[in-house]
Amino acid sequence: MSNLIIFGHFWMDGKSYPSLLLISGLSTVFTYFLSRQNLINVTTQIPQLIWKNVEFIFLYILLVLMYWFAINSINYSKEQITLFFLFYFILILGANAYYIRVLRWYKIDIPCVNTLVIGENKFTQQFIESIQENEWMGFKFIKKLVPGQFSRDGFAEFLEESKIDAVFINWDEFAQNEQREQVLRNIVEEKNIKFFAISEIFASKLIPSTYYLAGNFPYLNLYHFPLDNAFNLTLKRLFDVFFALSFFVFIGIWLFPMIALINLLDSGFPIFFKQRRHGMDNIEFNCLKFRTMVVNKDSNDKITVRNDPRITKFGKILRKSSLDELPQFINVLKGDMSVVGPRPHMVNQNNHYNQIISKYNFRHYVKPGITGLAQVNGFRGEIKRDEDMKNRIQSDLYYIRNWSFGLDLMIIYRTVANMIKGDKNAI
Incomplete structure (x- = not known):
């Protein structure tokens, strides 16, 4: 509706750009999935709803502005642009608020x-x-x-x-x-x-x-960490999407085909490898990587060790440079992962260490990451003893309890630096 009203005003000015209607509609659909609006349900509180819609409108603005600035022949005044986005935000917020009231009234979509x-x-x-x-x-x-x-x-x-x-x-x-x-x-x-x-x-x-x-009846959440704050959670998600989209636009668009071609010539199909891993709240998802091993039946059960004979020639380069992890930016856009967070482990590895390491499972309080504090602190690579995993977990728990946007930026910087100079613990 906002598109029709605002663009109808533009048309009265003699500016007929039907493609903008299409772009706005496509951006709305794409942003719906990026901001995970499907998570809005009957339990969503008003502050959470507002920040969820702030996340939606910021991502929507980013996509539409990218199109507007790409078409240099289209010029709109600041007043028109401001009016368009303001009206759109109010419309989305009102629609979601009404949506929640309908769910509550008819007792629909009640999460157990x-x-x-x-x-x-x-x-x-x-x-x-x-x-x-x-x-x-x-x-x-x-x-x-x-x-x-x-x-x-x-x-x-x-x-x-x-x-x-x-x-x-x-x-x-x-x-x-x-x-x-x-x-x-x-x-x-x-x-x-x-x-x-x-x-x-x-x-x-x-x-x-x-x-x-x-x-x-009022109740108190006895766990309250930085990412329980709706603003912090929205900020982190917006950064994740912006970072992932920027990666694909500037790097992934040429690096992915290059890696895929070399991988194909080196060891054939498949190019990608997906593995079930635990994410936030222990929910399993398919974690994506460039395949670095020969196809084998033990890939989901046997952990990687140094000089593992299953690793291909090109796979060694991908692992040493951490380039094999890049497809996980797709997981970030899907909302299964974050750019920074505790690294996801194999399901059987999770089940094993959950039995012997105290508070191991608490690392699933937040989304897993492509990189994390444990990795930049040197706790990555082969797990030879339980103490190696305990060091990882301590770093993960510290990250959850002390998260800040600055900490994420520091981890990203150190990750890139390690990729450039090489990480001795990478296998």
Whole structure:
């Protein structure tokens, strides 16, 4: 609708450019997938919705302006351009807000978040009744446990068997037993499960705006890291898309065909290699790479070692220079990965180390990256002992807890520098 109104005004000025309508429509569709608007659902809060739409409009502006500036014969005033984008942003924001109201009204598209509640007083029971009555919030009540009546191992086993996604504890009942609360926190963190607290104090006192509501009951997210902030998350996603698009426009457009041709001549088809790996929230995705090994049945089970006989001649060059990872910019555009983040591991490797390294699974709190803090700190390449993986995990956890835009830029700079001079740990 905004396209028709604004461009109708342009047409009245005698500027008939039907191609702009097509470009605007195509940009809208492309931006929808880049900004992952499909993730907007009934649980989306207003601040998250606003930043999600800011992300959408910035990506849309980027695509449309690239077209406008490419066509030098088209000249619009600043007022016309500003009016166009302002109207478009208001239209998208209003449409999404109405979309959420419709979902809530008809109880459509409610994500199931399997929820465990720990507590035994009357307030706990009232909270349980509240989330059951407000199904549109997305919390699916599974069970209530009484504090102190379950073992550590039994609790961890229950979380896995019941596929629990979120744990709520009654803070009033845990406040006087910090050790018990810490045990729960460690288990939940190891399983990468959302951890929340409810309290009568939250409900009866003036509370900060960072609290959330489940029905009429406020609750607190006990994990709060930099990328929980909607602005930071939007900034990181915008940078990911801008960086990936810039790579393809300036480098990928000529480097990809060159690598593909040499790879084809060296070892034939297939050019690319895809492997199932765990991403954010343990969701599996197909991670893309240029193929560097001969086709073999062990590629998804056996990790790479130094001087691995499966690596092809050209594959050694790709691995040493890290050029084999470049197809993962496609994963970045799809939203499965970020430019910077913990490196994704093979599924069987994940399952193995999750059993022996504390808080290993917490690295999936954020999107995996093409490069990461562990890699630029020298913790990459062959895993000879468990200590090597522990060093990686420590760097990944530090990154999650201390993320900043500047840290991402530093990691990218050091990654490029390592690619130029060569990384002795690359295999």
